[in-house]
Amino acid sequence: MESVKSKSYEVHINELAQAALNQHISKSDYSRIFLLVDENTKAHCLPIFKKMMDAPIDSLLEIKSGEENKHIHTCLQLWQDLSNLDGDRKSLLINLGGGVLTDMGGFVASTFKRGIDFINIPTTLLSMVDASIGGKTGVDLGSLKNQIGVINQPQMVLVFPEFLATLDPRQTKSGYAEMLKHGLIQDREYWNDLNQKGDFTDASCIQKSIAIKNKVVLEDPTEQGLRKILNFGHTLGHAIESYCLDNPNKKTLLHGEAIAAGMILEGYLSHELRGLSKLSLDEIKKGFLRHFDPVDFAPDDIESILQLLKYDKKNSHGNVNFVLLQEIGNAVTDIKIPEELFHKAFAYYRE
Template identity: 85%
Template sequence: MESVKSQSYEVHIGELAKAALNQHIAKSSYSKIFVLVDENTKEHCLPFFKKMFDGSVDFILEIRSGEENKHIHTCLQLWEDLSNLDGDRKSLLINLGGGVLTDMGGFVASTFKRGIDFINIPTTLLSMVDASIGGKTGVDLGSLKNQIGVINQPQMVLIFPEFLKTLDPRQVKSGYAEMLKHGLIMDKAYWNSLAEKSNFTDAACIQKSIALKNEVVLQDPTEKGLRKILNFGHTLGHAIESYCLDNHDKKTLLHGEAIAAGMILEGYLSHELQGLSKLSLDEIKKIFLTHFEKVDFTDDDIDAILQLLKYDKKNSHGNVNFVLLHSIGKAVTDIKVPEELFQKAFAYYKE
């Protein structure tokens, strides 16, 4: 399986990943090697990692899993751990976990001693096809997603599809949403093939999604223009995710579940504002609702979700900017949406 070359690093898959890691460690003079895990990856993934890693790990750092722990207080704990264990600027941090852990681990490494090397080993489908590319690191501010962070590249990203066997089906489907998004914004043929697939976790599909995202990031590393298309479904999706995370009477949604709802909603806005055909819109809705349970939104929920849009990272000069679809496979950025269309979009979703 061919590796994918991003800005200053490569994404290696399977046996190539194992070889790349051991070669890198052998030629690097790291003073200490730390591995960051959560309780799930400690149990299910760390034993596999130790078997295929020829080097020695100096310390295992552990945090609690879940988006609710992706905040600065966890970072403070990790910075203190690294300092107390005599971590220095020649240390390496290996992040073994899903997107929450690799986002936060990358941020901790990027800021400790003004930056130490880190390697990401994503263990969920979502983190493999999304967080593995682009160098975005960071944490949430309260329930607001990814408000604090930096863009900084790892030494490498290592993909082991075996880890997907440790996940429950809901976690796997969360990553499927991001894969479908890659097709919607860039590649209609990929969208069509994914929509019909019963097995979307094979290495070829994972590599294709990584390559599509990488194609965008290489052209626009710091999200000044084209890279914004990767946010399709995320403006409303992140608001939905934050709202559900912050309200205990609502079911907490995984990232992909919230983004799936966001893509239907923003698909409707695309139909109204960018000429996405009704046929394509209905196809998008059908595919996502086939795989993702419909979220129940009350009128009060919708009002609260729309209030959260003002915190979206893509906002500029007081405007909420959307990524919309002109057609399946072609996205457009920086679209302003009239407020009256939001209620119509939710009404279409609820139909």
Template identity: 75%
Template sequence: MESIKSHSYEVHLEELAEAALRQHIAKSNYSKVFVLVDENTKKKCLPIFKEKLGERADVILEIQSGENHKNIATCSKVWELLSHHNGDRKSLLLNLGGGVLTDLGGFVASTFKRGIDFINIPTTLLSMVDASIGGKTGVDLGSLKNQIGVINQPQMVLVFPEFLKTLETRQLKSGYSEMLKHGLIMDADYWKGLKEKNEFTDALCIKKSIAIKNDVVIQDPTELGLRKILNFGHTLGHAIESYCLENPERETLLHGEAIAIGMILESYLSHELKGLSKLSVQEVKETFLKHFGRVSFDTADIKAILKLLKYDKKNSHGDVNFVLLQEIGTALTDIKVPHDLFNKAFAYYAE
């Protein structure tokens, strides 16, 4: 399957990924090759990956999985391990894991010795189609999502769909949520076809989602304009994800689950402010509720979630900026939302 070219790197899929990895390591004369894993990818993915890598897995570094470990403390642990094992500026870090690990691993590599090479090998659907693509790296600040980080591109991204066999359905659906987002913001036909699929993990669907995100990133690598559309559903979705993360009495939501809620809410706002049709809003709502079900929020929950909007990374000059849909396949950026519409959006979600 043909690779996808970005400005400074390529995304290789399936058999081309293995060949590209071996060729890159053979020609690059790295002093050491580190592989970053968590307890899940160490057990389920590392044995498979070692066969593809050959002999150059010099040191395995392990962190704990989960969003609650995506923080500076974990970074410090990895920086110390890199130093302990004599990592230098000619070292390579291979990030073998989901979105938490590739975000954190990319940030660690970008800052260790003022920057070493890294390669992302995503093992979850979410990471394959979204998190590992585009060069965004970083960690959370407490429960606040992705507040600390840099944009720095990997040497390459290697996608092996066989890793998806190690995942439970809930994790696969989390990635499916981001794939549906790609259709909503850029490609109405992709949305239409994808939302009817029962099997969405085939390589062609994965490649299509990667291509959509990559095309946006190529046009706007540092998120000055167009790239903001990738945040559709994320303004309220991230606030919901953070709220559930910091409240132990609530079930923690996976990223795609929170963003699915965010996309329903922000579709409603799109109807109220930018003319998205009622039929389209209902289509979005029915599609996501079919796959994710409904989460209950009372008045106190909603108030607390809305307070978290002030930390959104798209904010400017004290304003909360939203990405909304004009129609399915067309997104608009930097939209201000009157506060009274938020409660109406949550009421629509709860209906």
């Protein structure tokens, strides 16, 4: 499977990934190699990964899985661990886990002694197709997602689809949402392909999604224009995700589950404001509901979610800007939404 070349690093998949890792380490003069895992990747991925590595791992760092642990106090523990374990500026941190772990491990590496090298090995489908590209690192601030972080690139990203077999199927399906998004914003044909498949975990789908995201990020690394299209479904999706995480009465949603709802809702806004056809809108709703159970939104929930919108980090000057679709495969950015349309969107979602 061909590697995907990003600006300063490559994403290697399967057979090439192992070779690239060992070659990089043997040519680099790292003083210590740290491996960051959570309880899940420690149990299921670490035994496989250890066999792939020629060099020994000097120290294992462990954090608890889950978005609720993606905050600065976990970082503080990791910085202290790195310091106590004689981490220095020539140390390497390998992040073996899902997006929460690679976002947080990337941030810790980017800020430890003003930046050490790191390599990301995403182990969930979502992190393979999404967090693997773009250099976003960071943690949440209370219930506000990714408020603290930097943009910084790993040395390389290694994708081993075999790790997906170790996952809860719900986790894997969560990744389908970002893959479907890649089709919706850039590639009608890929959207069609995915909708004819039951399973998106083969290396060719993963590579296609990585390649789409990479193309977008390379054209606009600092998110001045095109890159914003990657936020399709995320403005409402993030608010939904934060709200459910913070509210003990709501089932916590995985990221993909939240943005799947977000994409149906923002698909509706696209229909109202940018001429997305009703046929395409219904196709989008059907495409997501095939994989994701509908979320139950009570009127109070909707009000709270709309309140949270104003904190979304993409907001500027107090306005909420949306990415909408003109058609499947073609997105536009910076659209303002009249307040009353949000309620109509939720009504369409619940139909």
